[in-house]
Amino acid sequence: MLIYLLKFSACLAIFMVFYKLLFEKSSVHKFKRFYLLATLVLALVIPSLTFIEYIEPVIDKEHNSFVVSDSDMVETIPEVIEVNYTPIILWSLYGLGIFVFLLKFCINLNTIISRIKNNPKLKTGSFIHVLVSNLKTPHTFFNYIFFNKHKFEQNDIPKEVLIHEQTHAKQKHSIDVLLLELLQIIFWFNPLIYLLKRDVKLNHEFLADRAVLQNGIEPSTYQTILLAFSSKAEHQELANAINYSSIKKRFTVMNTHTSKRSIWLRSLLILPVLALLFYGFTESEQLEIEIIPPEIIELYLNEDGELLLENKIITYEDIEELYRPDLKLQVTIKVFQDADVKIAKDVSKKLKEIGIKKMTVCTSRISEFQNDSQEEATPKQVAEYNILAKKINAQSKNNPIIKLKDIERINYLYKLMSTTQKESAQPFPNFPPQPPAPTPPVKVIKNEITWILLNSKGQFSVNDKSGSLKSVEAKFKSVWNDKNKSKNIVFRHENNSPSDMVNKVNTLIDLYNLDNISDTLPPPPPGNQTQQNQPTGKEVTAYNAYAKAIKQQTIDIGQGKLIPPVSEKDLVNFTNIYKRMTDKQRNNAESFPDALPPPIPEDATQEQRAKMKSAINDFEKTYKRKVHQAKTDNDEMISVIVNDDVYEQTQDKNKVKTGFQKINGTLHYYVSINAAIKYYNRQGFEVNKTGVKISKRQVNASDVLPGQYITKVYSDSKVVSEFKDNEPNTYKDKIDIPSPPRPISRLDHIIAMAKKDATFFYEGQKVSSDSAIQLVKKHDELNLFTKDLATNKPRVFLTKDTTIPADTEILPKSNK
Structure with a gap:
């Protein structure tokens, strides 16, 4: 009993320390009420649990025996038994304590019942108001709420106090108090019960306080009322009264709000505490499994070769019926002294055919029956x-x-x-010798050998990934340092590859002690594509989706095309797929889309730089986009397109403007609809003008612009805002808004209009396209206005007048 009480107290103490540290000052009062009551139950149950482990019995084959003879008699002296009064005193004190606390409980309960019977009552809804004269503090017992009669009749009891006491009654707080009072009678000597009761009552006050505040009562007003009642407080054992002993703690908790995430994290910590308590305070017991010995039947083989069981003849069918329900059946056969050996052996064989595995033959002629005990094959x-x-x-x-x-x-x-x-039986076959086991195949690890390829433009490929001389050296170094990697590499280059690059790679191969086994490999089969190397159906489908998306986002701007930025990884991957396609696959696939020119490596020769710079210039001239060189985090050069930080796109139909605006040094995307501006940050949340987040969640792609579904917005090939893909199955074509094109020059605009057979006017007089081109070149002050741009016959006006005609497209004078 003492061990159980100690374990119960230890469990309850651990639970209460855990509550004090993590939950007491939190705002989850309903959870705390459940926790306090549950911990009391667990503290009572855990020490009483016993986990039983069943073990096999240990059979001691050595038995010690002893014999006591009649002559070994010893005279014994009567033993004097001393009485131990300590347990009697302790149990007497415990019983006296139970009697005192039980008497106190009965007196308190009788006091409350007398008040209910002897005072006027007023039923309001599910509550019964008991009006008591000279009552200082309101309190509650189940549905009975006790008020001062004079104050109640004069309506001097504040509304906040009524709500407070009604909450006690509604949430049945009296049940918790009664339960703890009964446990206090049994464990009156344990101080933890008193501390637990105090915490439970305090949490009842927290619950009632929150109910008052949830009814719209200002905290300051309510706190003033609590302070006004504090000087009149009186203690109620069995009732829930307004408790003022910890008024400061209640005020603090009123202003506390604990997040759900914090509560979940704290609650998860209960699990290791429970595991520790179950491990440390439960009992374990080992019980031996009761082994039922197998049934043994004793048979007797008489001189006639008959088997007898208890002096009655038994057939083999009867034995089989006994064996079926009990497969562990054992048989003991006592053989008649003059029994025929063949008959006895025949009996043993038949019993084995039935399935009986263990038989004991009892005979004095053991040598004749030896072969019977040996195992042999059945018929x-x-x-x-x-x-x-x-x-x-x-x-x-x-x-x-x-x-x-x-x-x-x-x-x-x-x-x-x-x-x-x-x-x-048949003679045993003479088997031929078995062939030796085949040698296990050599395990070939894919990509174990490093492949380095160099093309005529001085561009490297390291294991099918674009690289530079620096990345080649880094790869060689990693191979040299890794003992598990093969030191064989394959370095191949085209005939017209830069000789200095080839020499540098060969020098690195010698420096890191690597072997170039390129010459030992068979040459590739003739033809551009092979059945083994051609792309799979999935690769072709992925390429088609990529090419189609690039083409859909490519914008025709008259003199050229505006193409979206393409990642180097996608460009290399899909270029490789397109090159590996067969002629039939290319005929059925999308044509290869426009893409950025490759970047110029840092270690490129002057000749290579000139060629690659020429390709970049051609791209810029064709597509009207400025190409810049940039470094990635891996120190690899890539080509990117840089645009203005801020641009506007006007949609007259919905009066929508979109653009970019820097807030606190960070670029934000904005949408103006009917002069109402919304700003969005990188994560797609709406923010105010100062960059403070005002939306609780990421904005949906369908809610950014009317009638459009926008998932990403770019500037300078970088994502500025990314919105939630809220309807992925509804919208097949998702719009990622790229940066807008730079405005074209006035001269390029005149040339583009000339190709569309436009009519040109200078100060109201019709002129030729050549004259218009010369006028623009000589006179920077001329303004250009274009009408009927959407038709087959646009008109272009060159004038010094600044008045804009109706329905015209104006080109700013600053764009030369």
């Missing part, structure tokens, strides 16, 4: 052996075909057979 097994042996012996000795499972089976059967059975 069925002998018959199976004879069939297999006959089949194998009938085959040709030069080229026999024998299954491995037949060899294993016939060896097993032959070992079971007795000497007599072997003599009368």
Whole structure:
């Protein structure tokens, strides 16, 4: 009993320390009420649990025996037994304590019941108001709420106090108090029960306080009322009264709000505490499994060869009926002294055929029955052996075909057979020697050998990834440092590859002690594509989706095309797929889309730089986009397109403007609809003008612009805002807004209009396209206005007048 009380107290103390540290000052009062009551139950239950482990019994084969003779008699002296009064005193004190606390409980309960019976009552809804004269503090007992009669009749009781006491009644707080009072009677000596009761009552006050505040009462007003009642507080044992002993703690908790995430994290910490308590305060007990000994039947074999069980003849069918429900059945056969040995052996064989595995033969002629105790094959097994042996012996000795499972089976059967059975059975086959086990195949690890390819433009490929001389050296160094990697590499280059780059790679191969096995590999098969190297259906489908997306985002701007930025990874990957396509695959696939020119490596030669710079210039001239060189985090050069930080796109139909605006040094995307501006940050949340987040969650892609579904917005090839893909199955074409094109020059605009057979006017007079071009070149002060741009016959006006005609497209004068 003492051990149980100590374990109960330890469990309850751990739970209460955990509550004080993590939960007492939190705002989850309902959870705390459940926690406090549950911990009391667990503290009572855990020490009483016993986990039973069943073990096999240990049989001690050595028995010590002793004999006491009649002569070994010892005279014994009567033992004086001393009485231990300590347990009697302790139990008497415990019983006295129970009596005192039980008496106190009954007196308090009788006081409350007397108040209910002897005072006027007023029922309001589900509550019964008991009006007591000279009552200082309101309190509650189940649905009975006790008020001062005079104040109640004068309506002097504040509304906040009514709500507070009604909450106690509604949430049945009296049940918790009664439960703790009863446990206090039993564990009156344990101080933890008093502390637990105090915490439970304080949490009741927290619950009632929150109910008052949830009714719209200002905290300051409510706190003033609590302070006004504090000087009149009186203690109520069984009732829930307004408790003022910890008024400061209640005020603090009123202003506390604990997040759900914090509560979840704290609650998860309960699990290791529970595991620790179950491990440390429960009992474990080992019980031996009761082994039921197998049933043993004793048979007697008489002189007539009959088996007797309890002096009655028993047949083999009867024995089989006994064996079926009990497969562990054992048989003991007592043999008649002059019994025939053959008959006894025949009985043993028949019992084995039934399935009985353990038999004991009792006879004085043990030497004659020795062979009977040996294991031998059953007639069925002998018959199976004879069939297999006959089949194998009938085959040709030069080229026999024998299954491995037949060899294993016939060896097993032959070992079971007795000497007599072997003599009368088919001769054991003479098997040919088995061939040696095949040498295990050499495991080939894909990409174990490093491949370095160099093209005529001085561009490297390291294991199918674009690289530079620096990345080649880094790869060689990693291969040299890794003992598990092969030191064989393959370095191949085109005939017209830069000779200095080839020499540098060969120098690195020698420096890191690597072997170039390029010459030992077979040459590739003729033709551009092979069946093995051609892309799969999935790769072709992915390429088509990529090419189609690039083309859809490519914008025709008259003199050229505005293409979206393309990542180097996608460009390399899909270029490789397109190159590996067969002619048939290319005919059925999307044509290769426009893409950025490759970047100029840092270690490129002057000749390479000139060629690659020429390609970049051609791209810029064709697509009207400025290409810049940039470094990635891996120090690899890439080509990017840089645009203005701020741009506007006007949609007259919905009066929508979109653009970019820097807030606190960070670029934000903004949308103006009917002069109402919304700003969005990188994560797609709406923010105010100062950059403070005002939306609780990421904005949906369908809510950014009317009638459009926008997932990403770019500037300078970088994502500025990314919105939630809220309807991925509804919108097949998702719009990622790229940066806008730079405005074209006035001269390029005149040339583009000339190609569209436009009509040109200078100060109201019709002029030719050549004249218009010359006028623009000579006079920077001219303004250009274009009308009917959407038709087949646009008109272009060159004038010094600044008045804009109706329905015109204006090109700013600053764009030369």
